Amino acid sequence: MTHGSAQDSREREDRYTLNTYPKLPFALVRGEGSYIFDDAGRRYLDLYGGHAVSCLGHGHPRWVEAIAKQAAALDFYSNICYHPLRAEAAERVVRNSYPSMAGVYFCNSGAEANETALKIARKLTRRPLVVAMNEGFHGRTIGALSVTGVPKMRDAFPESLAGLTRFVDLGDMRAIEALDPRQVAAVILEPILSLAGVRLAPPEHYRALRAHCTRHGIALIFDEVQTGNGRTGKWFAGHHWGVEPDIVTTAKALAGGFPVGAVIANRWVAADVKTGDQGSTFGGGPLAVAAVAATYRILEEEGIVGAVARRSEAVLSRLRSLVGRGPVREVRGLGYLIGVECEIPAGILQARLLEEGVLVGTSNHAGTFRLLPPLTVTEEEWETFFRALEKVLSKKHLIEQP
Numbered sequence: 001m002t003h004g005s006a007q008d009s010r011e012r013e014d015r016y017t018l019n020t021y022p023k024l025p026f027a028l029v030r031g032e033g034s035y036i037f038d039d040a041g042r043r044y045l046d047l048y049g050g051h052a053v054s055c056l057g058h059g060h061p062r063w064v065e066a067i068a069k070q071a072a073a074l075d076f077y078s079n080i081c082y083h084p085l086r087a088e089a090a091e092r093v094v095r096n097s098y099p100s101m102a103g104v105y106f107c108n109s110g111a112e113a114n115e116t117a118l119k120i121a122r123k124l125t126r127r128p129l130v131v132a133m134n135e136g137f138h139g140r141t142i143g144a145l146s147v148t149g150v151p152k153m154r155d156a157f158p159e160s161l162a163g164l165t166r167f168v169d170l171g172d173m174r175a176i177e178a179l180d181p182r183q184v185a186a187v188i189l190e191p192i193l194s195l196a197g198v199r200l201a202p203p204e205h206y207r208a209l210r211a212h213c214t215r216h217g218i219a220l221i222f223d224e225v226q227t228g229n230g231r232t233g234k235w236f237a238g239h240h241w242g243v244e245p246d247i248v249t250t251a252k253a254l255a256g257g258f259p260v261g262a263v264i265a266n267r268w269v270a271a272d273v274k275t276g277d278q279g280s281t282f283g284g285g286p287l288a289v290a291a292v293a294a295t296y297r298i299l300e301e302e303g304i305v306g307a308v309a310r311r312s313e314a315v316l317s318r319l320r321s322l323v324g325r326g327p328v329r330e331v332r333g334l335g336y337l338i339g340v341e342c343e344i345p346a347g348i349l350q351a352r353l354l355e356e357g358v359l360v361g362t363s364n365h366a367g368t369f370r371l372l373p374p375l376t377v378t379e380e381e382w383e384t385f386f387r388a389l390e391k392v393l394s395k396k397h398l399i400e401q402p
């Protein structure tokens with residue numbers, strides 16, 4: 001096997017991997033802080049964070065050291081044995097989530113965390129139905145897909161559990177109240193619908209939802225795969241509204257880029273979870289928990305979550321000042337989960353910003369691009385973004401479709 005040109009290597013990747021992903025037109029080979037570098041040495045300001053994952057920026061020295069140290073000490077052993085870093089990781093995650101949370105189960109991804117949450121909520125309540133949000137996204141495995149409110153993602157897989165899901169619009173309390181609660185095991189939602197283009201409900205909706213679930217013994221599941229771990233300027237999104245779910249799922253930024261998912265459960269849910277109810281060979285392995293413990297240690301000790309809350313205010317208000325001047329229509333979000341709705345397709349803006357050396361995300365809403373940067377992004381780096389954005393928006397020909 002030879003290692004040929006960059007072009008060769010991309011062709012080989014296309015040839016030998018299944019065709020599941022659309023690709024950006026470069027291969028990334030290195031990252032440092034908020035910057036990523038392609039195989040031609042070009043650097044990009046990463047305001048996408050590998051999809052809301054790289055919360056500490058790329059290659060944070062303390063994170064790298066923690067993983068390297070663990071790899072040298074004990075690469076892997078299963079959950080059949082104790083591990084001191086699992087204790088630390090679990091304690092930090094539980095304590096920083098919600099006061100009512102009792103314990104965490106570590107797995108490997110967001111989808112797997114949601115599968116687990118749905119499974120334990122059904123067992124706990126002995127009820128069949130799950131309420132989920134139109135346009136919500138919970139992952140690609142069959143169970144997680146069954147509660148994903150994006151028909152284009154589900155349509156090719158009609159034999160899912162979607163028949164046991166009742167989809168409602170985020171914020172529509174009446175639609176939830178119209179369902180027979182004795183049939184409903186759980187309500188699952190992203191507190192902020194991210195892929196849908198960053199959509200929130202008013203604070204009172206989350207409180208009403210909490211009250212309804214409590215009244216009827218329904219498990220309230222917050223999918224905080226994106227909103228968790230400090231992204232919104234609080235550790236978890238429910239803190240913004242004083243609302244605690246029964247089950248939290250998270251992944252993405254949880255381990256700073258190492259693949260880890262987690263299900264955090266309150267006392268009511270945790271009391272029903274028995275040995276053998278769930279399991280995973282790799283979940284919570286030594287490297288995974290070393291990465292979680294290091295990520296949380298760094299987030300806590302470097303005051304990163306508070307910094308997101310402070311810095312994001314200036315970013316959001318500067319973005320909002322663009323509304324109505326040029327193509328920016330609306331800016332939505334909390335902390336560093338930001339959707340910018342424009343009159344031009346987000347894919348075009350993404351491509352133009354990329355030419356200026358800035359990477360942003362798109363969304364399922366054609367006109368909305370998303371900012372999901374490392375939580376450590378600096379004011380100077382935001383300046384770089386705004387310079388690029390203003391340049392792109394000011395040149396009409398640059399944003400016209402080819």
Ligand SMILES: Cc1ncc(COP(=O)(O)O)c(C=O)c1O
Binds near residue numbers: 109137140190226
């Ligand atoms: C809100 C939400 N839930 C679940 C998932 C699935 O996570 P994973 O890709 O780790 O399975 C994602 C992934 O984008 C997500 O954004």
